[in-house]
Amino acid sequence: MTTETLRHFWIRFADRIQGAQDELNRLDAAIGDADHGTNFARGLARVKAYCQASEDDWSDAIKAIGMALLSTVGGASGALWGSGLLRVATRLPHAADADKATLTEAIDVFVTALKERGKAELGDKTMMDVWLPARETLHERLDAGDSGWEALQYVARHARIWAEATIPLTAKKGRAAYLGPRSQGHLDPGALSSAIWWECWLEEGVA
Ligand code: ADP
């Protein structure tokens, strides 16, 4: 996959989160502080501007995107996305292209970084309820013989199902955890924005 595809992907994600901003705020209003859409859209507007102007290699691009999110999103999700991407950047090659193994490793490193920092388990009603099954399913599909592209698309088609599966759960991490059982019956906003990230692969051309 080329860095050009990577940049197109992040521009698409920025546009999608911009469009979903009100919905993400509403979801966060129910179990948090109503800022997830606003904060993420603000950070991604910075990312979009960077992607439209830059010709950086893979590693530098992910580093710049991580820095932009870390410094402009704020809150739990800004720290998690930002620090996770910065960790990924240290492992990526300074190259204009990334192969299947590099992409898989990038996802692995990202999810491990999220887990180490946020300490959320599967079922805690967070973005990890999308990222953990996504990582597992990606590996399953690659082991079954899918190309990197097919595996990404397969995960992308299931991401929203995993996000929606957070509805009945009781939040164990983040602000929503203060609500205890009253967090049940609401979709986790961070799980939805992560599902939207995955869904952006469905519309990206083959790299
Ligand atoms: P804040 O809660 O600080 O206002 P956001 O509203 O931007 O931050 O993000 C909230 C989302 O962050 C939640 O919906 C959840 O998915 C995610 N989140 C919160 N805490 C954690 C955690 N410890 N690990 C993983 N994800 C978390």
Ligand code: MG
């Ligand atoms: Mg919030």
Ligand code: MG
């Ligand atoms: Mg907040």
